[in-house]
Amino acid sequence: EDDLDAFSPAERIIANFILTNRGGIAFETANSIAEKLQVSPVTVGRFSRKMGYRHFKDLKAGLRTAMSGVPWLVGDQMTAFVGAGGGSDRRGGSLELELAGIIEVYALAETPGWKEIVALLAHSHRVHVTGFQTERGVAMTLAHLLQYAREGVTLPDATAGNFHEVLADDDPAGQCLVLVDMRRYSQQCHDLAAAARRRDIPVVMITDKFCDWIRKYTDHVIAVPTEVELFWSSQVALSCAVNLLVNDVIGVLGGKVEKRLERLSDLYQAHSGHVGSPRRKRTEG
Known part of the structure; x- marks a missing residue:
């Protein structure tokens, strides 16, 4: 991370992807990263060797000891959705990826x-x-x-x-x-x-x-x-x-938000109104 400025543009793209995708890097290959980043698999391999590893698979093994993977939420509902045939395998895979993404955001927070x-x-x-x-x-x-x-x-x-x-x-x-x-x-x-x-x-x-x-x-x-x-x-x-x-x-x-919400609610009720609530008479001036 400290050496990003010394990398070539292609190497910087790869490094940035790894730094910001720590939870999902275990599921990538040299070819999948190359396709996503629009670089060649050879460039991914060269980057791995520059970082001191024999190849990208070796780099992943090294990262595994320092990075914890993102847990997968594969519960009863997920299993039922994927196995029921109501959606394609692609939709099932997307659900899994989106659930993992939510978990990653909660970790970022x-x-x-x-x-x-x-x-x-x-x-x-x-x-x-x-x-x-x-x-x-x-x-x-x-x-x-x-x-x-x-x-x-x-x-x-x-x-x-x-x-x-x-x-x-x-x-x-x-x-x-x-x-x-x-x-x-x-x-x-x-x-x-x-x-x-x-x-x-x-x-x-x-x-x-x-x-x-x-x-x-x-x-x-x-x-x-x-x-x-x-x-x-x-x-x-x-x-x-x-x-x-x-x-x-x-x-x-804190408490300042509650006061503002009350004020905005009063304004909305006076000028627009919510369903089921009587509209308040607007005061002039």
């Missing part, structure tokens, strides 16, 4: 790095959350949930193309930027991370296991497993991370 990110989301004067491509919905969920818990949370308009909400403030102190994206990564996401770094705005990145460039701009990275045996990459682990982040932020903020 116990790390010091996670707690640093929670502190940023709880205590920064302003928190900007933006997502790109198909991950925009995940970013919106995070922003909207945080807006219920605290004030000062914005969802910058990416279509404007200038991110003035984040970058145009003369005094960037007290801001925090959260980015959500998966490969192939948006150029906007990369450029916004770089611009925020230049302005000393802390950046949090919620992403997949393959984002090797983000650590040039921040150490606050939540890299979750997204590869399953379906057509699209899975956003299940991303959503799990969002739920746990918001829960932990609420835990840090």
